[in-house]
Amino acid sequence: MKKKYQVVGIGNAMVDILSHIEDDFLSDNNVEKGIMQLIDMDRAVELYGRMGPAQEVSGGSAANTIAGIAALGGRTAYVGKVKDDQLGAIFAHDLRAQGAVYKTPMAEDRPGAETGRCMVLVTPDGERSLNTYLGWSEFLGPDDIDIAMMADADWLYLEGYRFDGPDSKAAFAKAITACKAAGGKVSLTLSDPFCVDRHRDDFLELIHDHVDLLFCNVIEMQAMYPADDLNASLELAAAKTEIVVCTASEDGAYVLSNGEKEHAHAIPTRIVDATGAGDLFASGFLYGLTAGFDMLTCARMGCVAAAEVISHIGARPEADLMALFREHGLV
Amino acid sequence: MKKKYQVVGIGNAMVDILSHIEDDFLSDNNVEKGIMQLIDMDRAVELYGRMGPAQEVSGGSAANTIAGIAALGGRTAYVGKVKDDQLGAIFAHDLRAQGAVYKTPMAEDRPGAETGRCMVLVTPDGERSLNTYLGWSEFLGPDDIDIAMMADADWLYLEGYRFDGPDSKAAFAKAITACKAAGGKVSLTLSDPFCVDRHRDDFLELIHDHVDLLFCNVIEMQAMYPADDLNASLELAAAKTEIVVCTASEDGAYVLSNGEKEHAHAIPTRIVDATGAGDLFASGFLYGLTAGFDMLTCARMGCVAAAEVISHIGARPEADLMALFREHGLV
Numbered sequence: 322m323k324k325k326y327q328v329v330g331i332g333n334a335m336v337d338i339l340s341h342i343e344d345d346f347l348s349d350n351n352v353e354k355g356i357m358q359l360i361d362m363d364r365a366v367e368l369y370g371r372m373g374p375a376q377e378v379s380g381g382s383a384a385n386t387i388a389g390i391a392a393l394g395g396r397t398a399y400v401g402k403v404k405d406d407q408l409g410a411i412f413a414h415d416l417r418a419q420g421a422v423y424k425t426p427m428a429e430d431r432p433g434a435e436t437g438r439c440m441v442l443v444t445p446d447g448e449r450s451l452n453t454y455l456g457w458s459e460f461l462g463p464d465d466i467d468i469a470m471m472a473d474a475d476w477l478y479l480e481g482y483r484f485d486g487p488d489s490k491a492a493f494a495k496a497i498t499a500c501k502a503a504g505g506k507v508s509l510t511l512s513d514p515f516c517v518d519r520h521r522d523d524f525l526e527l528i529h530d531h532v533d534l535l536f537c538n539v540i541e542m543q544a545m546y547p548a549d550d551l552n553a554s555l556e557l558a559a560a561k562t563e564i565v566v567c568t569a570s571e572d573g574a575y576v577l578s579n580g581e582k583e584h585a586h587a588i589p590t591r592i593v594d595a596t597g598a599g600d601l602f603a604s605g606f607l608y609g610l611t612a613g614f615d616m617l618t619c620a621r622m623g624c625v626a627a628a629e630v631i632s633h634i635g636a637r638p639e640a641d642l643m644a645l646f647r648e649h650g651l652v
Numbered sequence: 653m654k655k656k657y658q659v660v661g662i663g664n665a666m667v668d669i670l671s672h673i674e675d676d677f678l679s680d681n682n683v684e685k686g687i688m689q690l691i692d693m694d695r696a697v698e699l700y701g702r703m704g705p706a707q708e709v710s711g712g713s714a715a716n717t718i719a720g721i722a723a724l725g726g727r728t729a730y731v732g733k734v735k736d737d738q739l740g741a742i743f744a745h746d747l748r749a750q751g752a753v754y755k756t757p758m759a760e761d762r763p764g765a766e767t768g769r770c771m772v773l774v775t776p777d778g779e780r781s782l783n784t785y786l787g788w789s790e791f792l793g794p795d796d797i798d799i800a801m802m803a804d805a806d807w808l809y810l811e812g813y814r815f816d817g818p819d820s821k822a823a824f825a826k827a828i829t830a831c832k833a834a835g836g837k838v839s840l841t842l843s844d845p846f847c848v849d850r851h852r853d854d855f856l857e858l859i860h861d862h863v864d865l866l867f868c869n870v871i872e873m874q875a876m877y878p879a880d881d882l883n884a885s886l887e888l889a890a891a892k893t894e895i896v897v898c899t900a901s902e903d904g905a906y907v908l909s910n911g912e913k914e915h916a917h918a919i920p921t922r923i924v925d926a927t928g929a930g931d932l933f934a935s936g937f938l939y940g941l942t943a944g945f946d947m948l949t950c951a952r953m954g955c956v957a958a959a960e961v962i963s964h965i966g967a968r969p970e971a972d973l974m975a976l977f978r979e980h981g982l983v
Contacts, residue, residue, distance in 0.1 A: 341970075374719070374746040374968060377708035388705070407738040407766070415705040435738070637705060639672075 324505070325473040326422070327395045327611035331466075331496060332383025332480030333458040334401030334425075336408045337596065339441045339634055340375040347450055352442060357451040357513045359485065360440075362433060365454040368440055377408075378635040379415035380439055381458070382512060383480035385597045385636045389604025389626055391420040392638045393646075395611065398422035398470055400496075401483075404457045405429065408436035415637070425465050428457045447592030447631065455485065462488030466495045472503035475611050476534070478603065481512030484520040497531050508534035510603060511541040518544065534564040534610075536603050542567050555582070566620065568602050573624055576616045585620035588628035588649075597636025602627040605642070609651075618651055625649050655836070656804040657753070658726045658942035662797075662827060663714030663811030664789040665732030665756070667739045668927065670772045670965055671706040678781055683773060688782040688844045690816065691771075693764060696785040699771055708739075709966040710746035711770055712789070713843060714811035716928045716967045720935025720957055722751040723969045724977075726942065729753035729801055731827075732814075735788045736760065739767035746968070756796050759788045778923030778962065786816065793819030797826045803834035806942050807865070809934065812843030815851040828862050839865035841934060842872040849875060865895040865941075867934050873898045886913070897951065899933050904955055907947045916951035919959035919980075928967025933958040936973070940982075949982055956980050 347354050350371060360368065379388075387399045399416055403409030405427040416423045428434070437456035441449050461483065471477065477500045483489050497507055509524075509532045511517050517524060524545065528535060535558060539551060546557040551567075558565045559577040568574045573587040605626035609619030625645050626638065633639055646652045678685050681702060691699065710719075718730045730747055734740030736758035747754045759765070768787035772780050792814060802808065808831045814820050828838055840855075840863045842848050848855060855876065859866060866889060870882060877888040882898075889896045890908040899905045904918040936957035940950030956976050957969065964970055977983045 369745060373749045374710065375742075375749075376966060377742060379705065411706075411708060414700060418704045418706075635707060 326398050328476045328607050329398045329474040330383035330387040330478040331400045332483050334403045335381035335437045335439045337378050337380035337439050337441045338375045340372045342442045354450050360452050379412050380636050382600050385600035386603040387421050388419045388637045389601045390608050393608045395608050402457045402461045403436040443594045449596040459486040463491045463495045468499040471496045471499035474505045477507045479509045481516045506533040510536040514540045514544040529561045535562045538568045574620045576620045583617040585624050590628040590632045592631050594634045597630040598627045601630040657729050659807045659938050660729045660805040661714035661718040661809040662731045663814050665734045666712035666768045666770045668709050668711030668770050668772045669706045671703045673773045685781050691783050710743050711967050713931050716931035717934040718752050719750045719968045720932045721939050724939045726939050731756050733788045733792045734767040774925045780927040790817040794822045794826045799830040802827045802830035805836045808838045810840045812847045837864040841867040845871045845875040860892045866893045867897050869899045905951045907951045914948040916955050921959040921963045923962045925965045928961040929958045932961040
């Protein structure tokens with residue numbers, strides 16, 4: 322029997338606050354370029370006070386992935402915590418309006434914690450530097466995991482970022498157990514090289530014991546499985562996981578599965594805002610996988626979806642992704 | 653002595669919630685195309701629940717104008733009410749980050765009223781249909797008018813929309829008196845043809861007694877001064893007001909002043925989102941006027957600023973307006 326959800330994602334529920342800045346702004350304000358850095362509310366207020374006018378768009382890595390799958394017509398759900406405030410309402414609206422199921426209870430008052438937000442500073446080269454105030458999303462715990470939903474998923478999609486929270490490992494364990502017991506599979510994205518550094522042992526255990534599909538980029542791959550070259554790192558990962566998918570920016574993406582290695586070319590595009598490239602790659606790949614396409618086609622779908630999202634501001638798709646798949650002869 | 657502010661704007665403080673929709677959505681949901689309609693919270697919730705994923709950008713007609721002048725390096729301030737909530741914080745941030753002074757006290761709790769918002773539904777032709785929940789902005793009153801600020805303004809810029817509120821006429825009167833007593837001048841935008849219908853008599857009195865510069869578009873002009881043709885309407889207005897500026901979409905803009913009539917051509921551009929066209933025209937015009945340019949140059953500056961803002965989503969400028977003025981040989 323067909324399961325209710327092709328993919329259920331779990332991650333940090335966030336609203337992105339996007340602003341264009343010059344490179345000097347990053348150095349003047351001690352922001353590390355191109356990565357995600359966690360900040361507290363005081364730092365968030367300070368940085369927001371210094372940055373220029375911004376626009377607000379729903380974000381959150383796994384939520385972007387789920388929104389992308391939903392935009393393709395995939396059956397999806399998302400689990401992540403927001404507060405019952407205006408940003409929380411925006412986050413919930415945008416995900417549901419895209420067609421995803423989202424029913425994680427909104428949090429009540431907890432002193433100092435609001436809906437999470439990420440200040441996305443976009444430099445003229447299109448690179449984004451992320452400054453994340455986790456807020457309520459940090460407190461995702463086992464109680465937020467609906468066992469029936471997990472059992473009704475072909476695939477779980479776990480966001481590495483969400484390891485930055487006290488109860489979230491327990492939440493992940495509960496979700497994995499329920500999903501696998503019902504015959505589902507588990508995918509994980511490493512999210513960020515610093516995220517890998519923070520959680521190396523937990524990630525290794527998770528990957529080796531439970532993960533059927535690992536998403537990462539080249540830098541994360543080399544942080545997770547250090548070796549002489551990328552190929553050696555990929556082989557180390559593939560020895561432990563059924564499917565390894567590694568994105569490589571303008572070099573496209575590699576897929577290792579069943580002893581085979583495939584390569585998909587990147588789609589040339591002008592980078593306006595790199596936010597969400599990896600997230601939307603995962604959308605395309607997971608959509609393809611759960612719709613029964615071969616590995617190379619899945620990777621190509623990922624590349625097309627990633628190219629769409631970096632061609633505009635914001636980390637959610639704006640164009641008709643399925644139409645783009647058709648244009649590229651993928652469907 | 654140079655006054656502190658070239659322009660002080662007073663209007664509805666709003667955050668725009670922008671979404672692309674098909675024309676069918678408008679008819680299915682009884683939304684009138686191309687105009688501003690006032691809605692209550694219930695209708696706002698209903699419409700928001702039906703519309704697709706959106707993005708949030710600070711808006712508000714006069715606030716957009718002030719942001720545009722600030723982006724040009726003009727000395728500006730804004731008066732308009734938000735609540736002390738997340739959308740209110742976004743509105744305040746974006747205006748200040750652009751360089752405008754904004755110190756209207758944030759409102760405390762008032763049952764049912766939040767920061768105002770405008771659901772901007774953008775059809776494929778780039779036309780926008782506005783659905784405005786006024787929220788706290790409706791309650792702008794005389795107490796919110798800082799007499800010293802008004803006296804320190806070369807020009808006031810009054811938003812016609814703000815006539816939709818019980819105490820706002822008194823607030824406008826207080827502002828006008830303080831500004832004029834100190835030698836300042838007063839401009840008004842008619843905002844919208846339905847706004848003209850709602851407030852015809854008040855507008856006529858205001859224009860004839862106090863307004864030195866009237867901004868409107870062709871439809872608003874013909875609603876305000878009905879006559880056989882546009883030219884006759886313009887002459888009627890010019891008989892009562894020192895400067896009359898009438899925008900005419902792809903036909904550019906007309907300026908009547910001192911018995912002379914000037915015409916500025918529109919700048920050809922692909923319309924992505926028409927939101928803010930009139931607001932940014934006023935930015936360019938008022939910047940030019942307060943910087944001492946002639947009427948035709950002021951109108952051309954308006955056309956360049958309007959063309960910039962309709963070429964992208966959102967009603968605040970993204971490109972460097974002064975650089976565009978240079979490209980067009982205006983400065």
